[in-house]
Amino acid sequence: MENQSSIKEFIFLGFSNHPDLGVFFFLVFLAIYTVTLVGNALIITLIRMDPIFNTPMYYFLSNLSFLDICYTSVTVPVMLTNFFRPQKTISYEGCIVQLFFLIVCAGTECVLLAVMAYDQYVAICSPLHYSSIMSKSACMKMAAFSWLCGLTNSLVHTLLTSSLNICKSNQLSHFFCDVPLLLKLSCSNTSINEAVLHLASALIGLSPCVFTLISYVRIIQAILKISSSKGRIKAFSTCASHLTVVVIFYSMANFNYNRPRSGYSLDIDALVSSLYCIVTPMLNPIIYTLRNKEVKVGLLRMGKKYFPSSVRT
Template sequence: MKDIEEKRNQTVVTEFLFLGFSNHPELQGLFFLIFLVVYLVTLLGNLLILTAIRINPALHTPMYYFLSNLSFLDICYTSTTVPIMLENFFREKKTITYEGCLSQLFFLVTCAGTEGVLLAAMAYDRFIAICHPLRYPVLMSKRVCAYLAAGSWLCGLVNSLIHTVLTTALTLCSSNEISHFLCDIPLLLKLSCSDTSVNEFMLYVSSATIGLSPCLFTAVSYVLIISAILKIQSAQGRGKAFSTCASHLTVVVIFFGTANINYDQPSSGYSLDWDILVSVLFCVVTPMLNPIIYSLRNKEVKVALKKLCEGSILSSDSSV
């Protein structure tokens, strides 16, 4: 009888209200312009990387195969959150439907998990290239690369599917206010009236398997890589070896660094503005920085992009 009364008193949540950026209503127009520019730069940068790799045979190698996966992933990642955020800047009530929230959560967790594992696969590629160069064609064959890329996506999808299913089983309270600009697992757990112990346990499991394990694997790989580079006799050889993994190392530090701040900060003691800033760095800025880092620090990518731009200019001139 008591359970029946509790169910009658519960409100069915059909939409969520985002409170992100609500502290600065006078800056909505400026925020819109900033995030629109960031989103367009992210799309353009990653599409250029994808196109350059696609049309340049010199870039048809395992390293750039993984980079093309990373660029496609970053497009999906930023497109999961930014479009709805841009739309909400023009709305008095910044809402998202219940189904839309779950969809955003699913794709957000999928992309975040996949990127962590994919960066570990890229670290393995650099480890084999520098520490076992003679065996590289065998250990990093097309089939192995395909398995590593598919495994990265599969890990992200399975992890996200588990969390999304567990989230749908939550009983939500009457409050539908999310103190953020996106839907994420910890945010929805705060709105639940039901037992969340299983959800929290799975968060710890995924943090260890999808989060910590790839990070540790990448760290160990680079310890071995740097150790091997230091053993190279010539300074030119050391510089050339390090240049092949400098871009990836930079991306790894940014991704895992912002992820650690975003998900491992204390549950109390931080303002809404700080939470928003950290999530913006992780979910919006990082996908924009990745193609910039690879195009600035990688000579082969710069050459491919230059040829792509020159080819586009020539084709446009000939058509005129």
């Protein structure tokens, strides 16, 4: 589609109310970004190198960690650079590219979390058939389906958004590009864009959420039927990390996109969005490390292998 926009660059207003805190914001988000990269990279490396983690659950977890790295890398480097600029800007082309990758990551993560919930469901509710249902080829297909959903959804939104004539303003009350914000700046008819946005929210957002909810209702029902308390605790511990990640992800997403916009300042908008887009990807590896004994032992074992003197001291 032909680009009809008369806007050549956008100005981000997020975190612009406190220019004197630019260095502080830079250091805070640099620290969060570093923890996100290191934490998720460690999990990916551990899963790839340790044969103990050659299971469907950890295969999906490695995909989730890679997603979190991509998610933050699309927004944070641009934001960090802008903290030292008089105006926090991004080119029109850069905005469209950022929009594309953000939607790919967000859509893929929604579907992937549902796939991981299904993996937990099969492990607890059908343990005797787990190896046949969750075979290596089946896991690869499920992961590929997650990425395909995210990619298809993003292509549709990106093509529709790039065809709009954006001429009302070049100011975005955010620190990254998002479809609803660009629709507000358009002079074109956005009815098709809005309809597709609602449809995608139902298919890529709501449907995986409902599927995940149903899976965990069945999981909890199965756990409650276990006679021994020790067995119930052990069964619940296998899915506790994923359940925690799901609750945080959907809670932050719902609060970010579905809360009323009136009565909220620009600072609150930026804070809530940063929790969803930047802090949540950092929490995922921490949650899986703290609540998963296998991961903690594996990281310690990897540390002893590659940094024996540091671990001993």
